[in-house]
Amino acid sequence: MLLHVCYTKNEMSNEYKTIHEFDFNLICEFYSNMERQGPGSPDVTLKALSFIDSLTDKSLIADIGCGTGDQTLLQAKSMKQSYTTSIKNFTAIHFSSQKR
Numbered sequence: 001m002l003l004h005v006c007y008t009k010n011e012m013s014n015e016y017k018t019i020h021e022f023d024f025n026l027i028c029e030f031y032s033n034m035e036r037q038g039p040g041s042p043d044v045t046l047k048a049l050s051f052i053d054s055l056t057d058k059s060l061i062a063d064i065g066c067g068t069g070d071q072t073l074l075q076a077k078s079m080k081q082s083y084t085t086s087i088k089n090f091t092a093i094h095f096s097s098q099k100r
């Protein structure tokens with residue numbers, strides 16, 4: 001999938017031109033072999049969760065842009081009664097599942 005970001009409009013021709021293009025599959029491939037897609041560790045994730053005062057075992061949680069889902073799984077395992085919905089770009093999920 002080729003993504004086009006940042007458009008500029010030519011006022012004379014009324015046309016739009018991309019300033020930057022990149023292949024999203026390269027991003028998926030880069031992150032597919034990583035356990036985490038960001039900084040930290042399981043301990044850091046659990047510590048970060050502990051700072052959220054209103055978070056309980058019965059919380060409804062949405063993890064939007066969950067990456068490979070490793071942090072989400074850790075959170076779900078530590079809060080067994082919570083309900084978590086994770087959302088990630090389908091292309092990334094499909095690519096990652098093919099690699100595993």
